[in-house]
Amino acid sequence: xxxxxxxxxxxxxxxxxxxxxxxxxxxxxxxxxxxxxxxxxxxxxxxxxxxxxxxxxxxxxxxxxxxxxxxxxxxxxxxxxxxxxxxxxxxxxxxxxxxxxxxxxxxxxxxxxxxxxxxxxxxxxxxxxxxxxxxxxxxxxxxxxxxxxxxxxxxxxxxxxxxxxxxxxxxxxxxxxxxxxxxxxxxxxxxxxxxxxxxxxxxxxxxxxxxxxxxxxxxxxxxxxxxxxxxxxxxxxxxxxxxxxxxxxxxxxxxxxxxxxxxxxxxxxxxxxxxxxxxxxxxxxxxxxxxxxxxxxxxxxxx
Amino acid sequence: xxxxxxxxxxxxxxxxxxxxxxxxxxxxxxxxxxxxxxxxxxxxxxxxxxxxxxxxxxxxxxxxxxxxxxxxxxxxxxxxxxxxxxxxxxxxxxxxxxxxxxxxxxxxxxxxxxxxxxxxxxxxxxxxxxxxxxxxxxxxxxxxxxxxxxxxxxxxxxxxxxxxxxxxxxxxxxxxxxxxxxxxxxxxxxxxxxxxxxxxxxxxxxxxxxxxxxxxxxxxxxxxxxxxxxx
Numbered sequence: 001x002x003x004x005x006x007x008x009x010x011x012x013x014x015x016x017x018x019x020x021x022x023x024x025x026x027x028x029x030x031x032x033x034x035x036x037x038x039x040x041x042x043x044x045x046x047x048x049x050x051x052x053x054x055x056x057x058x059x060x061x062x063x064x065x066x067x068x069x070x071x072x073x074x075x076x077x078x079x080x081x082x083x084x085x086x087x088x089x090x091x092x093x094x095x096x097x098x099x100x101x102x103x104x105x106x107x108x109x110x111x112x113x114x115x116x117x118x119x120x121x122x123x124x125x126x127x128x129x130x131x132x133x134x135x136x137x138x139x140x141x142x143x144x145x146x147x148x149x150x151x152x153x154x155x156x157x158x159x160x161x162x163x164x165x166x167x168x169x170x171x172x173x174x175x176x177x178x179x180x181x182x183x184x185x186x187x188x189x190x191x192x193x194x195x196x197x198x199x200x201x202x203x204x205x206x207x208x209x210x211x212x213x214x215x216x217x218x219x220x221x222x223x224x225x226x227x228x229x230x231x232x233x234x235x236x237x238x239x240x241x242x243x244x245x246x247x248x249x250x251x252x253x254x255x256x257x258x259x260x261x262x263x264x265x266x267x268x269x270x271x272x273x274x275x276x277x278x279x280x281x282x283x284x285x286x287x288x289x290x291x292x293x294x295x296x297x298x299x300x301x302x303x
Numbered sequence: 304x305x306x307x308x309x310x311x312x313x314x315x316x317x318x319x320x321x322x323x324x325x326x327x328x329x330x331x332x333x334x335x336x337x338x339x340x341x342x343x344x345x346x347x348x349x350x351x352x353x354x355x356x357x358x359x360x361x362x363x364x365x366x367x368x369x370x371x372x373x374x375x376x377x378x379x380x381x382x383x384x385x386x387x388x389x390x391x392x393x394x395x396x397x398x399x400x401x402x403x404x405x406x407x408x409x410x411x412x413x414x415x416x417x418x419x420x421x422x423x424x425x426x427x428x429x430x431x432x433x434x435x436x437x438x439x440x441x442x443x444x445x446x447x448x449x450x451x452x453x454x455x456x457x458x459x460x461x462x463x464x465x466x467x468x469x470x471x472x473x474x475x476x477x478x479x480x481x482x483x484x485x486x487x488x489x490x491x492x493x494x495x496x497x498x499x500x501x502x503x504x505x506x507x508x509x510x511x512x513x514x515x516x517x518x519x520x521x522x523x524x525x526x527x528x529x530x531x532x533x534x
Contacts, residue, residue, distance in 0.1 A: 003416065003418075003419075004416070007413050014401070014402070014406075015401065018401060019401070206401070208397070208400075209399050209400065209401060211397070212397040212398070212399060213399070213410075213414075214383075214386075215357060215359060215386060215391065215397065216386065216387075216391075216410070216411055216414060216458075217383045217384070217385075217386035217387035217414055217415070218383070218410075218414045219380065219383055219414075220379070222414060
């Protein structure tokens with residue numbers, strides 16, 4: 001058993017190290033497939049980041065009537081806990097805090113401060129600033145806040161002024177997610193087909209030898225083993241090449257790409273998620289190489 | 304040891320509407336330690352007979368027994384066990400072109416499960432017998448036709464099989480090497496190995512004075528214990 005395994009490994013290494021031209025071609029094609037899978041992984045990271053970034057710019061404010069007590073506002077905030085799955089954060093802004101924020105924001109613009117001075121009192125209403133986990137959640141939250149029982153304390157909900165923008169954003173993010181999933185499926189399938197056919201062609205070039213091996217009495221696994229290991233070695237080599245290429249590219253161009261992707265650091269993302277990415281690459285290239293090799297060999301192992 | 308019983312082999316081609324009968328109702332037996340020559344013109348069915356015996360082709364009718372086991376209905380792993388007991392010299396060599404001369408021969412022993420020590424001892428010995436000791440690191444495509452043929456012979460004999468089947472083993476050899484190879488077959492036969500030799504070389508058959516089975520157009524027309532090449 002151990003001797004057979006040792007011999008299978010030896011034959012695999014011989015095949016891998018001797019067929020340099022053919023091996024390079026297979027590795028190149030497999031590298032394209034791994035490149036596609038890796039790009040999809042990074043693309044998902046980028047799109048998730050960008051969606052979150054845009055979503056974080058959107059919020060809904062609930063303005064309370066001037067005379068409403070702080071305790072009543074905090075009661076409404078507590079009521080919002082029932083939306084804990086939908087709401088990411090709720091922030092209470094008192095009248096004083098709102099005034100302070102306004103002054104801070106416009107300290108370089110005296111015209112605003114003069115206008116405020118002329119009014120002679122604090123015109124800001126207390127509010128709750130709500131950030132939802134997804135733009136589509138703003139509608140049910142706002143509808144809840146518009147119910148009759150709260151009309152006595154709530155002046156207005158900003159959602160109904162920004163509804164069009166929020167709905168548009170919600171549909172854009174949903175579309176981006178659909179595009180990413182569709183693209184993943186199409187490119188993934190393409191990568192699988194390309195790799196399968198390349199491996200099939202390499203096995204085809206060895207079909208005479210496979211027949212000879214059978215005719216001298218070699219068992220199916222003694223024949224299959226080296227090809228399967230050889231295919232896996234091609235897969236590993238292509239993964240290493242692709243990762244090296246990405247690492248070099250990101251190391252040199254990450255600062256420029258970061259500006260382009262609104263602050264998304266590709267090198268950082270690549271390094272943090274490397275283990276999961278590597279596992280995906282291994283699973284993809286490994287399973288594909290083994291499955292393709294076995295399927296291609298099956299055709300020639302019938303004598 | 305080997306028994307052919309009413310064996311027929313018909314090839315059906317999708318392009319050619321008329322089927323080709325390669326062998327028709329062939330029956331004969333080969334006893335252990337026998338030296339049997341199968342003669343006939345090109346296309347008489349010699350190679351088909353060899354292919355049926357090693358299970359490379361499926362027969363159309365009849366039965367072939369190897370040590371009382373019917374090859375026709377045998378399981379794949381059983382067939383591989385039988386193949387390990389046979390050494391075949393193929394007419395078209397069937398060498399492993401991605402392996403060196405040494406590896407082509409050692410592969411057989413590795414398949415058989417021989418130890419590394421046995422392989423290191425036996426492979427150089429058989430390569431020296433066939434005169435390829437200087438070519439161990441060459442690949443088959445770097446050898447001449449005669450050298451390739453001698454490599455196939457080395458591969459067929461290295462594991463000392465119970466039976467050696469040689470299909471035109473001297474087709475690419477000069478008279479001196481032809482004599483050497485036939486002498487080698489005679490020696491291994493004397494040591495107890497059954498030899499089946501398929502050839503159309505009249506000089507070899509007449510010089511052997513052993514059993515001769517003559518095929519003509521897929522039929523067995525003569526089976527003589529001490530035969531001559533007669534067509």
